[in-house]
Amino acid sequence: MSHHQLELGYVRLEVADPAALGGFLTDVVGLAPGPATDAGEATWTDDDAVHRLIVAEGPRDDLAGLGFEAVDAVAFDATVERLADAGFPTTEGDAATVAARRVARLAAVEAPWGSTVEVVLGLARDDEPAPTPLVPGGFLTAGMGMGHAVVGTTAFDEAVRFATEGLGMVRSDRLETEVAPGIALEVHFLHCNARHHTLALARAPFELPQALHHVMVETNERDDVGRAYDRAVAAGLPLPNGLGRHDNDGMFSFYVASPVGFQVEVGHGARRITEPWTDDRLYDRISAWGHHPVAPAG
Incomplete structure (x- = not known):
C-alpha cells in the first residue's frame, strides 16, 4: 500500500x-x-x-x-x-x-x-506557478506539497499517535541527541508522500513559547539555497543554523529566524521515500556537517 x-x-x-x-x-x-x-x-x-x-x-x-x-x-x-x-x-x-x-x-x-x-x-491552483524572481529555479512541490513543518510539543506521544494512527503518516526515522548538557532532543520524522518528512514532531521538555519550530521550503536548484542565504545574511537576521547537511534526509540547507521567531529552513536535494520504506532507524546527530549558528554581523 x-x-x-x-x-x-x-x-x-x-x-x-x-x-x-x-x-x-x-x-x-x-x-x-x-x-x-x-x-x-x-x-x-x-x-x-x-x-x-x-x-x-x-x-x-x-x-x-x-x-x-x-x-x-x-x-x-x-x-x-x-x-x-x-x-x-x-x-x-x-x-x-x-x-x-x-x-x-x-x-x-x-x-x-x-x-x-x-x-x-481540491486546493485551488493557477495555470502557472507564481513568479518567484528571487528563486528562479522554483520550488520542489509536485506530489509532495508545500514543504514540511516541525512542531514541538509536551504532548509528544499523543501527537505521534495523532499523526500516525489518525493522519496515517509513517515514521521515516527518528533522532535522539543531547543539544546541551542534560537537555535531550527527541524527534520523530513522518512521511505521507515521497518527501522524507512532511511533519516532524519534537518532544518539548516544557511548554515552548512557540510550537512551530520551522517550516521548510525546498528549491529545485542548489544555488537558490545559497542566494537565499546571502539575502538572509544581508538582512542581518539571526541564522540559528548556517549552511549544513542533515544526516537523516541528506538535505543541504540553512535556517533563518523570521521576525516573528519561528524559523524557515531553505533546502535542496533531500533524499526521497521509496516504498517499502525500510530505513526507519535511530540517528544520534542532526547534521552530517555544518548547521552551526551564525550571529548577525554587528
Missing part, C-alpha cells in the same frame, strides 16, 4: 505584525505573495497553489493550523474516517472556512500540539 494520501497543502500562521513577516517571506525567503483570502488574510505561495502560507493578524505569533491536502476524494474520506477511529473526530468546515481556504472540502480537528489540522480536498 502506498502511503501517498496526503501532502502539506498550507501552513496557517497567526502573527501580531503580518507586514514584518511579509517582507521577510517575499524578500528573504523568496516566496510569491498571493491574493488575500476572503477572511482578509495575507498569503504566499511557492508554486501554482493559490496559497501555501496563510497569515492572519493576532496575538498568537505561532502556528494556527496545518492543512493536509488529500490526493483524491477516496484519500480524503479515508483520512477523516481514520482520524475518527483513532479518537480524533473531525468537524466539517463551514462555507466561510472552505471559501477562505480556497478548497472544495475541509474537515477540521484540534491536534494534540494545540493548533488546528485541516484535511482538505
